Amino acid sequence: xxxxxxLVFAEAAALLFGIFGLLATFIARxxxxxxxxxxxxxxxxxxxxxxIDLVEKAAxxxxxPIPLRRVLLLATTLATPVPTLLVTAxxxxxxxxxxxxxxxxxxxxxxxxxxVAVEVISQALGVMTVTTAYEAxxxxxxxxxxxxxxxxxxxxxxxxxxxxKKLTWTxxxxxxVSFFMPSYIQSVLVELLLMSELVHGYREQKEEAxxxxxxxxxxxxxxxxxxxxxxxxxxxxxxxxxxxxxxIRDFSRYLQSNFTAIAKxxxxxxxxxxxxxxxxLAVEQARYEGRLFVEFNTPDTFFRVxxxxxxxxxxxxxxxxxxxxxxxxxxxxxxxxxxxxxxIIVEDNGPGYVPxxxxxxxxxxxxxxxxxxxxxxxxxxxxxxxxxxxxVTVFIPSRLPATSTxx
Numbered sequence: 104x105x106x107x108x109x110l111v112f113a114e115a116a117a118l119l120f121g122i123f124g125l126l127a128t129f130i131a132r133x134x135x136x137x138x139x140x141x142x143x144x145x146x147x148x149x150x151x152x153x154x155i156d157l158v159e160k161a162a163x164x165x166x167x168p169i170p171l172r173r174v175l176l177l178a179t180t181l182a183t184p185v186p187t188l189l190v191t192a193x194x195x196x197x198x199x200x201x202x203x204x205x206x207x208x209x210x211x212x213x214x215x216x217x218x219v220a221v222e223v224i225s226q227a228l229g230v231m232t233v234t235t236a237y238e239a240x241x242x243x244x245x246x247x248x249x250x251x252x253x254x255x256x257x258x259x260x261x262x263x264x265x266x267x268k269k270l271t272w273t274x275x276x277x278x279x280v281s282f283f284m285p286s287y288i289q290s291v292l293v294e295l296l297l298m299s300e301l302v303h304g305y306r307e308q309k310e311e312a313x314x315x316x317x318x319x320x321x322x323x324x325x326x327x328x329x330x331x332x333x334x335x336x337x338x339x340x341x342x343x344x345x346x347x348x349x350x351i352r353d354f355s356r357y358l359q360s361n362f363t364a365i366a367k368x369x370x371x372x373x374x375x376x377x378x379x380x381x382x383x384l385a386v387e388q389a390r391y392e393g394r395l396f397v398e399f400n401t402p403d404t405f406f407r408v409x410x411x412x413x414x415x416x417x418x419x420x421x422x423x424x425x426x427x428x429x430x431x432x433x434x435x436x437x438x439x440x441x442x443x444x445x446x447i448i449v450e451d452n453g454p455g456y457v458p459x460x461x462x463x464x465x466x467x468x469x470x471x472x473x474x475x476x477x478x479x480x481x482x483x484x485x486x487x488x489x490x491x492x493x494x495v496t497v498f499i500p501s502r503l504p505a506t507s508t509x510x
């Protein structure tokens with residue numbers, strides 16, 4: 104009776120876990136279709152098997168008629184192999200193989216079909232008893248049955264060893280354990296693996312979306328900025344050729360940094376972003392000579408940021424801070440280390456921060472904030488300065504001890 108109670112508890116837990124997994128899978132509708140469909144198939148089959156097993160054990164406990172118990176045993180016989188075969192399909196998928204063309208899948212399917220046929224024939228001939236819900240004779244060919252069962256049990260472990268390097272450590276451990284566990288425990292383990300894969304895939308999609316938005320931001324450079332810079336160079340060629348050459352050099356560095364950022368998939372050294380920002384400001388200072396002054400105090404540069412983090416913030420300060428009717432714009436950029444990470448601070452003495460009504464500006468700020476959060480766990484904060492103007496603070500958490508930023 105204690106063994107029966109344990110099995111009932113295990114099947115009930117597997118049933119509830121499967122239902123919870125199905126709900127979570129249906130909520131996660133923006134993940135790739137193939138793992139999502141496979142997840143639904145495995146979870147659904149495990150829920151059905153657990154439900155049938157629970158009904159079968161209930162029929163045994165309440166001494167249901169023998170014909171009903173035989174029907175339930177037959178349903179269990181037919182349903183139990185389905186989750187195992189789906190697990191094998193998922194295992195082959197994780198190895199980068201097409202399960203429909205795999206010899207492993209064909210061999211396991213053939214042996215499973217033979218075993219199911221033997222059990223069904225034994226039950227039809229009346230040589231398989233149902234004295235308990237979890238103990239039954241295997242028919243008139245017990246030696247043949249045990250040999251087939253042993254052969255079936257070693258197929259997937261051997262396939263796993265041969266494909267060991269194709270899997271992650273999490274996949275190796277969970278698949279190895281699941282291949283030697285009963286069906287209800289196997290289902291729970293594979294459900295855990297599927298959930299982790301879905302979460303991992305969801306994070307990758309978010310990161311890729313952030314990278315795509317970064318590339319879009321690069322390609323959406325303000326046309327009037329490029330036009331005005333070229334016109335400034337045009338007039339400087341006659342007035343001050345040397346200065347025109349300097350502006351062309353800085354503008355070329357700025358464009359090169361923008362287009363290089365398109366190819367960046369991850370974070371970049373802050374020093375690269377800083378040079379990009381300086382190239383942009385050099386162009387703007389040439390255009391607004393005597394109206395724009397810049398100060399840099401960046402002793403801490405040994406950390407990484409998403410591309411196009413600092414430059415758009417500074418560009419936004421210049422765009423909204425320069426006004427012919429106001430005093431010259433002063434922009435300060437400095438960094439400081441803390442025990443938890445590094446701060447990048449951009450200050451200006453412009454008219455002050457007002458929540459942007461410009462969709463382009465709002466998009467740029469939201470893009471920076473999301474990429475900081477997704478790619479390095481950073482934050483962006485915009486507040487007005489007490490002395491007037493705006494203060495923007497970017498925080499990059501440390502992944503190494505704080506002292507490493509000063510090396």
